[in-house]
Amino acid sequence: MEIVICRDAVEAGKLGAATIAELVRNKPDAVLGLATGSSPLAIYDELARLYDAGEVSFAKAKGFSLDEYVGLAADHPETYHNVIRRDFVHRVDFEDGNVRGPDGLAEDIPAFCAEYEAAMAAAGGVDLQILGIGTDGHIGFNEPGSSLASRTRIKTLTKQTRIDNARFFDGDLDRVPTHCITQGLGTIMSARHVVLVASGVGKAEAVHHVAEGAVSAMWPGTILQHHPHVTVLLDEGAASRLQLTGYYRETYAAKPAWQGL
Template sequence: MEVVIAPPAQLARLAADAVEELLRSRPTAVLGLATGSSPLAVYDELARRHAQDGLSFARARAFMLDEYVGLAADHPERYRNVIEKEIASRVDFAPGAVQGPDGLADDVRAACAAYERAIVDAGGVDLQILGIGTDGHVAFNEPGSSLASRTRIKTLTRQTREDNARFFGGDVAQVPTHCLTQGLATIMSARHLVLLATGRGKAEAVHQLAEGPVSAMWPATVLQHHPHVTVLVDDAAASRLQLADYYRETFAAKPGWQGL
């Protein structure tokens, strides 16, 4: 696990660099897209590079991490609509190239199984963008989630619904109680995981992720077992890291050719 501590704008550029390097070397790459606040600056940077530098997504495919259950197809906070607004419509993904779990499916189990198959049939995710919740969840794998879990329905914790209420006018009652989410094992199947976190509110979760024991109580800690994880955090999110100075030293001394 590589931990990089830098200002938020630099973190966004670093994540975008990884995506750009992948797409320019393998235009048919499969990306994993996250929602929430953490990746927004990355999407802004990718959209800028598409518009100004010709970075193309035309042959790429993408899979979303999760989706609320029961939100109307035209609801602005339906994650498929959020992804369309924040990144898909701003670059040149082909029609149908971005897929997400079906939160309106009549048969949820079948929809989850179909989504897992779609990811496998696409050859798996090459680079997965991730955020982390204040309680250590990734995607919507809440504390207590099986470390071997696959795409499934989950009940959101009160903490997660309160954290997400800002997207629903501050009214936690408007936040759905259920979601469909890629499981931890599904996420771990991606070849490169790039996790972003900013702000002091994420500090304990980042500390547990990078330096704590692997535990279902902090689901993100399973990433310690992945062979290629990049954790991009600002000073505030890194404030609980015991090895923060070491992480800074190793990134400063990193060979330029190595990339993330």
């Protein structure tokens, strides 16, 4: 796990976007794992800028969204199907149908989840998975207590997650769905490269556990310690609880340029 401490969320976003752009240039049909929420927005903004400047194309790339609320109407602005298109997909040149997400209105959710896993495998697996992290350490919607080997499935959201997400529903907790479909921790671990981005002191405790704590289902993101290629991009606030900040800064400063992230 590589910890990169940036000046701010904008710098973190530029680093993440540069890594994704390089991947897509070298492998035009790359498969991206796409996360929603506030954390990846700086990455998507920079990728859209690079696309507008003619420096990257997603015309042959594919994407799979990380999660989706269960039960929201298809035209609801806060379905993750609509959010990821608004935040990223429709700002670049993905081909129609090349970005898929969980179906929160599926009649047979277990069958859909199995099909979604099969679709990711048929695409060749995820080359790079973008992640944020919740204040309670969840990645995707794998809440504390989730199986570390879990695959795509339905989950019940914790009250804390619903409180955190109420800002997207005009602050009304009752409007936040109670269930979701999410890629599992085992599914996320199948990606060849994971880029986790976090900003603000509110994420500092979770980041501390993920980077320096014991691997535990109580902090689901800690499973990433077992992944061979994880990059964690932090601003100063999100890094404020880390114990080894000096070491992380030294190792990144001394890193050979050819290694990339």
